[in-house]
């Protein structure tokens with residue numbers, strides 16, 4: 001059902017993403033695939049449909065979204081995510097993990113435990129084994145890091161080394177999704193000559209919001225599924241209010257079905273969106289508290305478009321003294337890299353029309 005607010009898992013429930021799915025499938029022949037799109041554009045849905053369709057792949061899916069509000073994450077957290085994912089494997093595959101240092105397989109259920117203490121599991125060892133399991137089974141092993149920009153927060157451990165090792169030597173693929181698009185690049189440091197992944201080519205798939213036509217067709221299809229017909233004028237006004245982000249359109253449809261009322265559905269969607277965007281902005285501010293007021297001022301200013309010089313002027317007027325040019329650029333770049341703002345020419349504006357409503 002199109003208006004189901006959970007990420008979709010089956011192709012029948014996924015509206016108009018055949019191109020993206022086909023590109024992802026082609027990408028699985030490469031070591032690293034980046035799946036990038038702003039929040040609620042449908043990345044997790046694409047990955048889940050792909051996982052359901054590609055039965056000849058052995059999947060490891062790690063959902064890092066829960067670390068969004070953390071200022072840092074440790075190696076232990078990362079291993080616990082791997083442990084959770086490996087325990088969803090069938091028994092006969094789990095058994096093939098025996099003998100890796102730090103891996104314990106216990107009980108009749110072959111439960112996998114990854115130690116993180118003195119005898120900790122090294123990711124390079126784990127990747128080595130995953131690659132040979134794939135070869136032995138004649139199936140590719142694909143590791144998905146959903147919301148991979150959270151890996152930037154790993155403290156005391158550089159995951160780029162085992163990733164580079166796997167890239168160069170193993171038969172594994174990695175999918176990195178990210179809704180904070182610039183932060184994914186910052187994490188991978190592809191252009192930094194000192195980075196282990198320097199210069200490695202990656203296969204990139206973008207997930208864009210729906211166009212006006214797609215959005216209206218999406219809504220029509222969703223309503224048709226449940227035998228409701230809504231006139232085109234109403235559907236046009238949904239797009240005018242909410243834009244083309246699949247997540248908001250889905251939530252609108254979900255509410256319409258509940259209250260059988262367009263205005264109520266719009267109202268609820270806007271309320272929910274504002275709440276969620278604010279929460280996400282608060283998460284962004286963790287660890288950046290000293291610039292909190294400045295970030296709010298910038299978002300308030302840029303909600304209907306702004307230039308670098310506007311930001312400079314406003315901040316200096318608010319604070320009553322000169323603010324360094326480099327600082328202005330850095331603040332704006334952080335907002336762009338976290339995908340709260342996008343830059344078009346020399347204008348900065350919100351990446352999602354509903355971000356505008358939150359500030």
Ligand SMILES: Nc1ncnc2c1ncn2[C@@H]1O[C@H](COP(=O)(O)OP(=O)(O)OP(=O)(O)O)[C@@H](O)[C@H]1O
Pocket residue numbers: 002004005006007008013014015016017037038039040041042043044045046179246247248250251
């Ligand atoms: N192509 C699509 N067809 C139908 N529903 C979709 C589609 N894309 C996304 N959705 C719906 O939109 C919402 C957000 O999708 P999803 O969680 O897959 O996006 P995401 O990009 O992973 O978002 P987030 O950034 O919040 O993780 C879900 O309710 C999902 O069902």
Ligand SMILES: [Mg+2]
Pocket residue numbers: 043044045146
């Ligand atoms: Mg997601």
